[in-house]
Amino acid sequence: MFIALRYVADGVVATELDDEAKRPRMSVVRPDDLASWVAEREAATPRWVWDDTAHWYPPLLAEGARIERALDLRLCRRILRHATATARTALATAPADEWDAPAPVRGASDALFELEPVTAAPDPVAELRNQRTAIETAESPGRLNLLLAAESVGALAAAEMRHAGLPWDADRHAAILTELLGPRPLPGARPAHMEAVLAQIRALLDDPELNPDSPAELLRGLQRAGLPLTSTRSWELKEIEHPAIAPLLEYKRLARLLTANGWNWLDQWVSEGRFRPSYVPGGVVTGRWATDGGGALQLPKQVRGAVIADPGWTFVVADAAQLEPRVLAAMSGDAAMARAGRATDLYQGMVDAGAVETRTQAKYGMLGAIYGGTTGESGRMRPRIERAFPVAMRFVEDAARAGEAGRVVSTWLGRSSPHRTAGTYDEGTSEADARRSRTEAAAWGRFTRNFVVQGTAAEWALCWIGALRRRLWELGPEGAGAAERPHLVFFLHDELIVHTPVEFAPLAAEAMRAAAADAGRLLFGGAPVEFALSVSIVENYADAR
DNA sequence: ACCGTCGGCGCC
DNA sequence: AAAGGGCGCCGACGGT
Numbered sequence: 001m002f003i004a005l006r007y008v009a010d011g012v013v014a015t016e017l018d019d020e021a022k023r024p025r026m027s028v029v030r031p032d033d034l035a036s037w038v039a040e041r042e043a044a045t046p047r048w049v050w051d052d053t054a055h056w057y058p059p060l061l062a063e064g065a066r067i068e069r070a071l072d073l074r075l076c077r078r079i080l081r082h083a084t085a086t087a088r089t090a091l092a093t094a095p096a097d098e099w100d101a102p103a104p105v106r107g108a109s110d111a112l113f114e115l116e117p118v119t120a121a122p123d124p125v126a127e128l129r130n131q132r133t134a135i136e137t138a139e140s141p142g143r144l145n146l147l148l149a150a151e152s153v154g155a156l157a158a159a160e161m162r163h164a165g166l167p168w169d170a171d172r173h174a175a176i177l178t179e180l181l182g183p184r185p186l187p188g189a190r191p192a193h194m195e196a197v198l199a200q201i202r203a204l205l206d207d208p209e210l211n212p213d214s215p216a217e218l219l220r221g222l223q224r225a226g227l228p229l230t231s232t233r234s235w236e237l238k239e240i241e242h243p244a245i246a247p248l249l250e251y252k253r254l255a256r257l258l259t260a261n262g263w264n265w266l267d268q269w270v271s272e273g274r275f276r277p278s279y280v281p282g283g284v285v286t287g288r289w290a291t292d293g294g295g296a297l298q299l300p301k302q303v304r305g306a307v308i309a310d311p312g313w314t315f316v317v318a319d320a321a322q323l324e325p326r327v328l329a330a331m332s333g334d335a336a337m338a339r340a341g342r343a344t345d346l347y348q349g350m351v352d353a354g355a356v357e358t359r360t361q362a363k364y365g366m367l368g369a370i371y372g373g374t375t376g377e378s379g380r381m382r383p384r385i386e387r388a389f390p391v392a393m394r395f396v397e398d399a400a401r402a403g404e405a406g407r408v409v410s411t412w413l414g415r416s417s418p419h420r421t422a423g424t425y426d427e428g429t430s431e432a433d434a435r436r437s438r439t440e441a442a443a444w445g446r447f448t449r450n451f452v453v454q455g456t457a458a459e460w461a462l463c464w465i466g467a468l469r470r471r472l473w474e475l476g477p478e479g480a481g482a483a484e485r486p487h488l489v490f491f492l493h494d495e496l497i498v499h500t501p502v503e504f505a506p507l508a509a510e511a512m513r514a515a516a517a518d519a520g521r522l523l524f525g526g527a528p529v530e531f532a533l534s535v536s537i538v539e540n541y542a543d544a545r
Numbered sequence: 546a547c548c549g550t551c552g553g554c555g556c557c
Numbered sequence: 558a559a560a561g562g563g564c565g566c567c568g569a570c571g572g573t
Contacts, residue, residue, distance in 0.1 A: 214569055215552050233553065256554060259567045284564060288557085295565060298556040324557095373561040435558095442560055450562035454557090493557045493563095 002071075003041060004049040004124040005034075005056060015125050016046070021132055024125065035063030042067055049073060049128050051121065052103040053155035053281075061163040066482050068470070072152045073127050074103055075282050079151065080134050084408055084416045085144055091134035098122045140414065146522060147413035150462035151282055157465045157488055158279035158289065164482075165274025166296075166307060166489045167499060173266055173306035180302070181254055184263050191258060197251045204244035212251055260295065261303050269294045275307075279491070286451055287415050287458040288493060297492055307497075307541030314502050314537055316486075317544035318512040320464070320494040321532045322346040325366050327457045330520070330529040331412045332395035336388060338529045346532075355388035356381060369393060370453050372400060372446035396449045403448025404441040411455035412523060420444050456523075460531070461494060463519035468496065471511040475504055486511075497541065505537045 002017040012034055016025045029037045038048070038060055047069040050056045060067070077099045080086045087093075099122060135141045135148075177184070182192030190198065202210050205225045212218050218232045227240055234252055237245050269275055275294070283290025291297050309315050320326075325346050329337035336353070343349030347362035356362045361377065365385045368378020369392075386393045399409045403420070410416045465488070472486045486500035486508045500508045512535055520531045536544045 211569095216569080231552075252554080256567085260555065260565095286563060288563065290564065292565090295555080298554090298565060300555055302555095368561070371561045371563095374559075375561075378561075439560075446560075446562060454563060457557095495557085 001044060001046040002049050002128065003046045004128060006050075006124050007121045017125065017128075021125070021129050035060050035065040038067065039063075039065040045069060047071055049124050051099075051124060051127075053152070053159055055103060057156060057159040058163060061159060061482075064481060066160070066473075067156065068473075069149070070152045070156055071128070071148065072155045072281075073124055073131065074099060075151045075155060076131055076148045077127070078282065079147060079415055080131055080144075082416050082418070083138075083144065083414050084410050085138040085140060085414045086134045089134035089137055091130050099127055138414075143413045146463075147411075147415060147459060150413070150459060150466055151287070153466035153469070154281045154289070154462045157469055157491070158281050160469070160482075161488050161491065162276050162278060164487050164489050164499070165276045166497070167273060167310055167313075168270045168275040169273070169306050169308040170266055170270050172308060173270070173303055174263070176303060176305055177257070177262060177266075181258055181262070191254070194251060194254050194258070197247045197254065200247040201244050201251060204242075204247070212248065213255065257300070257302055260298070261300060265295075273310075284458075285418055286455040287411065287462075288454065289458075289491065296490070299492070301542070304544075305540060305542035309499060309539045312502055313499055314505050314539050315489075315541060315544070316498040316500060316505055316508045316512060316535060316537055317541065318496050318498075318509070318516075318533045318535045319545065320461070320516065321534055322366075323460065323494040323531070324370055324453050324457045326529055326531055327412075327460055328370065328392050328395065328453050329389075330524040330527045331452070331456055332392040333527070334389050334392035334395070335528070337392050338527070340389075341530055341532070344532045350388065353388065356384055369396060370450060372396075372449050396453065399452045400445035400449035402445075403451075404445035406441075406444075409448045409452050411452055411459055413456070413459045415455050415459070417448055417451045417455075457494065460519050460523055461491075463522045464515050465491065465496065467518035467522070468498075468511060468515035471515055472498065472508060475507050475511065509535045509537060 001019065002021060004015045004017065006013045006015070008028070011028045011030050014027050014029055014037070017023065042065070045068050048067055049071045051073050053070060053072045057067070081092055081100065135144050138144055181194060185191045198212060201212065202208050205221055207221045207224070210218065210221045215232050219229060222229050222232065225244070227242055229236055229240065234249055237249060269277070275296070277294035277296030278292045279296065280290040280292050283292070289297070321344065322341070325337070326341050328334070329341055340346055340349035340353050340355070343352060345359070347359045347366065350356055350362040350366070351359055356365060361381050364377040365381025367373065368382060369385050373379065374382065402409050403417070406420050408416050408419060469488060472488070475486055477484060484501070486498050486504045488496060489499045490497035496512065498508045498512070513533055516531045516533050520527075520529060534545060538544050
């Protein structure tokens with residue numbers, strides 16, 4: 001059963017539909033009654049259908065209405081519009097309409113429903129039917145349906161995680177800052193430890209006015225001191241022997257902490273003991289999530305010590321070990337690679353299989369194969385990786401060749417890559433332009449090579465989240481509200497954090513592993529690939545792993 | 546004062 | 558011959 005929600009002038013129209021999206025039964029619900037109405041209908045676990053989870057779900061959560069299944073029509077539309085599998089359908093070939101536009105900004109998302117739209121909201125029932133028609137005529141409707149369900153459940157989880165918040169000890173964070181940077185300075189001033197390091201740098205470079213915050217000026221200052229540099233990137237600095245380099249690298253480290261996760265960040269993003277980032281499901285072309293403020297997906301290790309569980313609670317932190325190589329093994333059907341992954345550590349498994357000598361070689365070689373790297377260690381390992389895992393390597397090579405030729409590639413479940421925008425250079429004009437044209441094609445090939453793996457890994461992660469949130473909900477305690485149950489609080493591409501009452505931690509850890517196995521089965525059926533997790537139960541995120 | 550781009554670096 | 562994928566965010570900078 002589906003229930004589609006849509007705003008009208010004086011309420012919400014809820015349309016119940018059967019599994020074929022037929023036999024509509026409409027009712028009008030007052031916005032104030034919506035949460036209790038949804039909670040009551042949720043007993044039948046319908047699939048709620050709406051235009052934008054980030055708009056509909058937070059107010060429901062605020063009222064204590066948790067739902068199990070949804071379809072986010074806007075997210076689904078974006079996938080179906082670009083998917084090769086639905087390219088010839090009416091949905092994909094029609095001119096752009098309001099469903100293709102970004103979701104309108106509609107007031108503070110955590111506020112209760114405000115009466116809506118000046119213009120009528122688009123009809124979700126019509127869009128649902130259009131989408132279903134497109135999927136039915138696609139080559140592999142099962143996979144697309146799974147993708148749309150996974151994308152939508154991700155949006156539910158994103159809203160739930162923002163609602164719950166990541167426990168964050170602001171005092172502990174401030175203490176970390178004070179220890180590394182010195183006391184909080186006045187606005188615009190440098191913290192004491194940065195000033196001290198800067199004084200050293202200026203003295204060692206004999207440049208008393210040097211402003212290291214300006215890359216251009218810093219580069220000139222370093223060159224004036226005779227250092228052979230073309231940029232001020234830290235990896236380039238590390239290649240050079242000079243007494244000013246060590247303090248300069250330290251300055252950059254501190255400056256980064258200050259600007260990205262310093263006191264201003266703390267003021268802006270942490271309140272009442274919670275960090276509430278705003279996730280953007282599907283925000284990355286590959287299907288990974290993005291964030292929209294708060295930088296949750298770049299949370300540096302330096303400040304993870306501030307992530308402390310509530311009293312009587314703890315964290316279960318799980319990280320999918322070598323997710324992308326495992327996904328590649330499964331989607332390419334490379335049995336040798338799957339065997340290497342049977343060891344908990346896939347890279348160690350590669351060593352044990354005799355493909356390479358050391359774990360480091362395995363890691364760099366594998367990542368190079370997925371990213372298209374050819375230099376350094378990954379380039380040196382390439383022939384061995386190709387010999388050991390020819391099936392997997394042919395798979396990513398095919399994706400690269402497709403991209404170079406301007407073709408679209410797709411993930412396992414059918415999310416397709418964007419079309420390559422016309423090359424800047426015309427290979428017919430000159431030798432130099434021809435070379436630049438080949439460089440551009442090669443760069444796009446690296447993108448498509450990575451797209452199929454990163455995108456499929458993102459699909460696995462969505463399935464993992466979906467399976468986990470269902471399993472966690474079933475853990476109980478019976479009849480408890482969402483705030484008393486084990487629940488997801490953080491997601492980082494291949495890592496999840498559950499905040500749980502201490503007594504549920506072992507069960508939550510087991511649910512993590514079971515959900516990872518669910519995700520593998522959902523995507524790849526009986527493929528002999530194991531998705532190993534490293535799981536730790538810790539009160540402080542910094543202690544994970 | 547505001548806006549878009551760039552250099553640099555954090556995460557995966 | 559050479560070739561590392563995806564992001565977000567900050568301050569600086571150069572333009573209007």
